[in-house]
Amino acid sequence: MTEELEAIESEATRAVNAAPSSEALEKLNIEYLGRNGRLTALLRGIGALPNDQKPLFGQALNAAKARLTDAVAVRTEALKGAERATREQDEAIDVTLPGRARPMGRLHPLSRTESDIKRVMIGLGFEFVDGLNIEGYSYNFDWLNFPPDHPAFDEQASFYVDDTHLLRTQTTAIQGHFFEAGRKPPFRVATIGRCYRYENMDATHSHTFHQVDGFSVAEGISLADLKGVLAEMMRGLFGPEVTVRFRPDFFPFVEPGVEVAVRWGDRWLELGGAGLIHPNILRRAGYDTERYTGFAFGLGVDRMPMRRYGIDDLREFLISDLRFLQQF
Amino acid sequence: MKIPVAWLREYVEVPADKPGLEAFADALTMAGLEVEEILDTSVGPTFYTKVTPNRGDWASVYGTAREAAAIFPALTLKSAKPDGTRTPAPGDSSHPKGGSEAAPARTGTEVSVSVEDPKNCPRYGAKIIRGVKIGPTPDWMQQRLAAALGEKYKTVNNVVDITNYVMLELGQPLHAFDLDMLPGGQVVVRQARDGETLTTLDGTERKLGPGTLAICDAEKPIAIAGILGGGPTEITEGTVHVFLESAHFDALSIRRTSKRLNLATEASYRFERYVDPALVPLAADRAAQLIVEIAGGTAEPGLVEVRAAPTPPRRIVARVERIRKLLGADVDRDAMVKGLERLGLSVERSAGALDVVVPSWRPDLTIEDDIAEEVGRIALGYANLPETLPPMTSGGGRDSARGLFSTKVRETLVRAGLQDALTHSLVAPSPLATEEEAAHRVVIRSALSPELSSLRTSLIPNLLTIAARAHASGVRDIAVFEIGSVYRREDGGYREPLRITGVASGSAMPPEWGVGQDALMLDFYFAKGVVEDLLRALGIEEAHFVPGAHPITHPGRTATIRVDGDSIGVIAELSEATVEAEDLPRRTYLFDLDGDLLARLSGDAKAHYKPLPKYPALTRDLAPVFPDSVSYGAIEQAATEAAGPLLESLRLTDVYQGSNLGEGRKSLTLRLVFRSPSGTLKDAEVEATLTAIRAALTALGGELRG
Structure with missing residues (x-):
């Protein structure tokens, strides 16, 4: 019987290792290892063996079954x-066919710019x-030190x-409201939004435009601090390489007053006005001007996305043609 | 102002080569006197400068030269005092050889000047030139005037052009009268009287009256002071003797008159920005010199002058340390002094401070901070200003409540596939406005055009315009929103409520290759899904959609959205009439929400953590059949109320309407998910709940099969 066992095992092992498919393997599994399988059948013949051989044969048979079971598993x-592998090869697709797009909304370039500005300024x-x-x-006007009947009104x-x-001509109009609320320095405050001035509409002018205003009152605020804060802000918005330039300019609400420009790419981008808050305003707000000074800036927002995206016509922003908006 | 460089060179050295000239212009710009452009004119390069409202002294060739000399320490400013050498060289054929030969006999008319309003005319000078020959203006002068004045320039005659020439050169407006037209040689400066009129040089008869400073003869006005001369006394071909006025007028008085008469001239432009009173004799002499040179005649020596006591020069004490602190830069004290002196300030040093005396042409310098600015731009240069960061203030940065809310709304709607749009606040009044909106409309006073005549009362018209434009340009799928202010006049004040408005049309999912060629079209329920998404994102769980009405929407497809009893807005399909009138695609959907109310509700709602379920759920479907008249909302409410605590969720998975159900009936498939927080549910527990739901649905008129 031992010979028979060896013969069946070697025959089965050969067959299993050569099984061409899962179905064939399953058949072999049943043929040899099933309830009526050939190895199982040998167990039934064990009664015919002498008593002293029974355990030995039993062990040999179990070992053979275990080996064959392993071989089946491996196969x-x-x-x-x-x-x-064959199936997946058959399932290959043309990956160059176009993707199925889910319709997507986008932020308006001005909304995007506004949120960039806020992120950077909140960080500051x-x-x-x-x-x-x-x-x-x-x-x-009055709060911002515009003298009555001054030629500045022409602008x-x-x-x-x-x-x-009136429709505010500058977001700086927020200052008087804030100062009236009587907050104690130090503080840094900002606002962003629409402003309006009579202008003929063309590619670079509009009666409606957007500004971001920031101001701070604290002890020892200097013009160099203003330059430092604006430089940080511009680097946050346009990248670490940009430089900020000050040029003297006149605004009734600041003294000294400067025009701010940023070197971005190979050109200067003029952004707006800034300066130290005029002492007349600080006094009216009730701050001791010997102790407290402040800076303020009001920058045009529209020019930033114009430069960033190469938009050559400012009017597109508020026309909001879908074919325009879907480009951003 | 346009400053021909050749003219500028008569006072200060200017580089001739192009790069040098550009660098020169750039340095002026960086010091505050902006050269916006270098124009190419018949007299060569011409600076187009921007005169800021506080620096009227820049509105002349000489003033520009003076500023340049302050900016460039190496430059020397030539004197403005006429010495007869500063007109272009002879060789110009039209250039006269000098005037004295042509002088005819003097007539000897006496001249008298009186000023009745010294406050508004603190200094009045008259220069008399007799025996002139009026003729054409030399070419060189015409060319310079044309370069400086552009299209506004039209040559009149030699004497009048000279007055303009000197105004541009020195900044002092002048006016020449025909002396023979002044009876008795008498000139009075006074307020115009009620009913007085004057036909000005432009041929317009103007009403003057009190508040208008007038130059008058013995009886009547002959010029509007500082603004425009009158016709009857103008210099004509027949003029022989010239009364040349060089005067200082109060800036505010000129500005008010100019505004009231709606008459702005080169002279008023300068006077309202303040003209240096010291120019009165200087400009008179310069003009007289040119008149004699070009038109001949003889200038009477001296000036017939009426002058109020001159105001003493302004003195400012500027502390050196304060200047450094304001600038945030350690500017050397000597450098400060040198810079200020170059600007024409005289500086005395005292302990820790500079005592400065402000020159007559700088009325803008009044306080210590002004001196700090001059130090910053001239002695230091802003390119050398360091960048420092002040210490952070406590509290930290944060967005406003409205800002945070708007960001959340934008993000949610963009994620839902809608395009963020921004549109004009200034609009023509929209015919789509409701009566209520129109009653609260904010109107622009004396609007220049209908498009700029009012503020929007709603975002709907602007968004429909976007949709119509998209439709006209062949864009089929439209999904767009705006979040922004509308404007209302209320109780004598103004409000700017926040609205969130969306418009959509076309497909929810465009046709795609391989998955069927039919687009999944947008309908009311897609739009509703977007609004529900938004409400969920804002933490508002309970919203009710009830049939509603709006003037521009489909009467059977309009819902009012209610949260806690408040109406937060409307969602609807637009009516056919609206679609036709606005050239919109058929089946256009709209939502219009009250942003302020949503922000408030959103602020109240807090997201609440629920532990993940520990036990499995059981799912059951029910398929009741109802008459169409029973709304889904009522069915859902009945089922939910009957279900009790085991019902975790109820979802509508299908609606079927077919002839086999009979006319006017619908079959709904409801998917009910049950779960218990305390153990695995048994069929019997769920069955009891289902029985209760079935009973409630039956009571509502539903039939349940099987």
Whole structure:
């Protein structure tokens, strides 16, 4: 019987290792290892053996079954792998066919710019507040040290809605509101939004434009601090390589007053006005000007995405043609 | 202002080569006197400079030269005092050889000047030139005037052109009268009287009246002071004797008159920005010199002058340390002094401070901070200003509440596939506005055009315009929103409520190769899904959509959205009439939400953590059949209320309407998920709940099969 066992095992092992498919292997599994399989059948003949040989043969048979079971398992894995490979080869697709797009919304380039500006300025410690578009004359002009009947008004032709209210010509109009609330320095405050001035519309001018205003009052604020903060801000917005330039300019609400430009790429981009808050304003706000000084800046927002995306016509922003918006 | 470089060279040295000239212009710009452009004119390169409102002294060739000399330490400013050598060289054929030969006999008319309003006219000078020959202006002067004045320039005659020439050169506006037209040689400077009129040089008859400073003869106005002369006394071909006015007028008085008369001239432009009173005799002499040179005649020596006591020069004490602190730069004290002196300030040093005396042409310098600016731009140069960072303030940066809310709304709607748009606040009044909106509309006073005549009362018209434009340009799938302010006049004040408005049309999912060629078209429920998404993102769980109405929407496809009893807005398909009137695609959907209310509700809602389920759920489907008249909302509510605590979720998975159900009936498939927090559910527990739900649905008129 031992010979027979050896013969069956070697025959089965050969057959298993040569099984061409999972189905054939399963048949072999049943043929040899099944309930009525040939190895199982040998067990039934064990009764015919002398008593002293029974345990030995039993062990040999179990060992043979275990080896064959392992061989089946190994062959199963090999066949599965081969079959999977064949199947997946058959399933190959043309990866160059176009993808199926899910319709996607996008942020308006000005919304995107606004959120970039906020991210950078919040990082620099600015607290954003909101102002209104319809502003009191006193906030838009008086609070900002515009003398009555000054030629500066020529540059501020404005949209009036009644004798004392107009569409704000600069976001700086927020200052008076904030100062009236009586916050104690030090602080850094900012606002961003729409401004309006009578301008003929062309590719680079609009009666409606966007500004970001920032101001700070604290002990010892200097013009160099203003330059440092603006430089940090510009580097945050445009990259570490940019440089900030100051050039003297006149705005009634600052002294000294400067025009701010940033060197971005190979050109200067003029961004707006800045300076140290005029002592008349600080005094009116109730701050001791010997102790406290402040800076303020008001920068044009629209030019930033114009330069970034190469937009040559400012009017596109508020026309919001979908074919324009979907490019960003 | 346009400053021909050749003219500038008569006062200060300017590089001749192009790179040198550009560097020169750039240095002026960086010191504050912006050269916007270098123009090419018939008299060569011409600086186009920007005169800021505080620096009227830059509105002349000489003033520009003076600033340049302060900016470039190596430059020397030539004197403005006429010495007869500063007109272009002879060889110009039209250049006269000198005037004295042509002088006719003097008539000897006496001249008298009186000033009745010394506050508005603190200094008045008259130069008398007799025996001139009026004729054409020499070419060289015409060319310079044309280069400086551009299209505004039209030659009049030699004497008038000379007055303009000297104004551009020195900054002092002048006016020449025909002396023979002044009865008795008498000139009075006074306020115009009620009913007085004057026909000005431009041929317009103007009403003057009190508030208008007038130059008058013995009886009547002959010129509007500092703005424009009158016709009857103008210099004509027949003029022989010239009364040349060189005066200082109060800036505010000129500005108010110019505004009231709506009359702005080169003279008023300068006077309202303040003209250095010291120029009065200088400009008179310079003009007289040119008149004699070009038009002949003889200038009477001296000036007939009426002058109020001159105001003493302004003195400012500027502390050296304060200047350094304001600038944030350690500027050397000697450098400060040198810079200020180059600007024409005289500086006395005292302990720790500079006592400065401000020159007559710098009315803008009034406080210590002004001196700091002059030190910064001239002695230091802003290119040398360091960059420092002040210490952070406590509290840290943060966005405003409205800013945070808007960001969240934008992000959610963009993720839902809608395009973020921004549109004009200034608009023509929209016919789509509701009566209520129109009643609160904010209107621009004296608007220049209809498009700029009002503020938007709603975002809807602007978004429909975007949709119509997209439709017209062949864009089929439209999904766009705006979050922004609308404007309302209320109770004598103004409000700027926040709205969130969206418009969509076309497909929700465009046709794709391989998955069927039919697009999945947008409908009311896609739009509703977007709004529900937004509400969920804002933490608002409970919203009710009830049939509603809006003037521009489909009456059967409009819902009002309610949260906690408040209406937060509307969602609808647009009515056919709106679609036709606005050239929109058929089946256009709209939502219009109250942003302020949503922000408030969103602020109240807090996200709440629920532990992950420990036990498995059981899912059951029910398929009741209902008459169409029973709304889904009522069915869902009945089922939910009957279900009790075991129901985790209820979802509509299908709606079927077919002839086999009978007319006016619908079959709904409801997928119910049950779960218990305390153990694995048994079929019997779920069955009891289902029985209760079935009973509730039956009570509502539903039929349940099987």
